[in-house]
Amino acid sequence: MKPTPELLSSILEEVRPLIGQGKVADYIPALKKVPASKLGIAVCYNDGEIIKAGDAEEAFSIQSISKVLSLTLALQNYQPEEIWHRVGKEPSGQAFNSMIQLEMEQGIPRNLFINAGALVVCDMLHSRLSAPRQRMLEFVRRLSGNEHICYDKVVASSEMDHSDRNASIAYLMRAFGNFDNDVMPVLANYFHYCALQMSCVDLAKTFNYLANKGLPLGAEKTIVSQTQSKQVNALLATCGLYDGAGEFAYRVGMPGKSGVGGGIIAIVPGEMSIAVWSPELDPSGNSLAGTAALELLAERIGRSIF
Numbered sequence: 001m002k003p004t005p006e007l008l009s010s011i012l013e014e015v016r017p018l019i020g021q022g023k024v025a026d027y028i029p030a031l032k033k034v035p036a037s038k039l040g041i042a043v044c045y046n047d048g049e050i051i052k053a054g055d056a057e058e059a060f061s062i063q064s065i066s067k068v069l070s071l072t073l074a075l076q077n078y079q080p081e082e083i084w085h086r087v088g089k090e091p092s093g094q095a096f097n098s099m100i101q102l103e104m105e106q107g108i109p110r111n112l113f114i115n116a117g118a119l120v121v122c123d124m125l126h127s128r129l130s131a132p133r134q135r136m137l138e139f140v141r142r143l144s145g146n147e148h149i150c151y152d153k154v155v156a157s158s159e160m161d162h163s164d165r166n167a168s169i170a171y172l173m174r175a176f177g178n179f180d181n182d183v184m185p186v187l188a189n190y191f192h193y194c195a196l197q198m199s200c201v202d203l204a205k206t207f208n209y210l211a212n213k214g215l216p217l218g219a220e221k222t223i224v225s226q227t228q229s230k231q232v233n234a235l236l237a238t239c240g241l242y243d244g245a246g247e248f249a250y251r252v253g254m255p256g257k258s259g260v261g262g263g264i265i266a267i268v269p270g271e272m273s274i275a276v277w278s279p280e281l282d283p284s285g286n287s288l289a290g291t292a293a294l295e296l297l298a299e300r301i302g303r304s305i306f
């Protein structure tokens with residue numbers, strides 16, 4: 001069954017009472033100012049049809065959802081083996097900003113979607129792209145069809161001011177020989193990527209290539225191969241929700257990626273990309289009401305990759 005705007009609205013109303021049970025991220029001071037009452041959802045079909053409800057057009061900080069975009073840029077600029085000898089493909093079972101495994105596993109992050117893994121990817125982009133920030137901006141503007149997407153400079157500099165943990169992760173990897181560039185400029189790029197301001201509609205459109213074998217909305221050429229698109233979805237399904245990946249697979253049953261801004265993207269391969277937003281997070285750092293909305297949607301439209 002195809003979701004209607006009425007179905008999406010009724011799902012949002014069903015999950016709205018959950019607001020109050022989670023916690024808006026406050027370790028990035030600029031994020032804690034976002035009203036917890038925001039709630040939005042957008043679905044983008046592979047033919048470009050958009051169905052949306054709630055605050056679906058309001059831009060928010062995409063945070064770790066950007067890790068999928070930086071991976072996609074890396075796949076375009078590196079051979080797969082160059083990436084996979086620096087970062088793993090296994091779920092971490094640890095918090096997204098944990099350092100414990102990194103020390104035990106000689107500076108090789110478990111996967112690309114925890115902070116350590118994304119920092120390695122940003123290090124690689126820094127080595128090979130002349131203007132990594134500008135390239136990312138052009139890339140998301142093209143994928144979303146929205147020329148107005150920008151970095152939120154306040155969020156980026158707020159994170160830079162509170163970057164001790166991410167800087168420590170990067171320096172630890174550098175000590176193990178798994179970080180080539182100076183830490184600070186790479187961190188600054190990473191924080192800018194996290195500070196991209198996008199709406200649910202922008203996100204659903206942007207990530208439609210993962211539902212359509214690597215082909216972005218309205219494009220004639222793929223940006224990753226069909227095989228790579230399948231591989232990214234596999235990594236999202238196993239690692240995209242940090243130590244909540246198993247719970248998300250169980251409840252929602254779709255490849256997904258969350259960010260501490262409260263956004264989650266989810267993919268139904270061959271059919272549609274979905275984005276939800278609700279700023280309060282569960283203890284794993286995933287949107288609490290957003291996950292519940294995706295769970296209800298998956299159930300109502302009868303979709304799951306399992």
Ligand SMILES: NC(=O)CC[C@H](N)C(=O)O
Pocket residue numbers: 062063064065096097115159166191194258259260261285
């Ligand atoms: N899970 C997230 O969204 C974390 C991203 C955040 N910018 C950080 O590095 O801590």
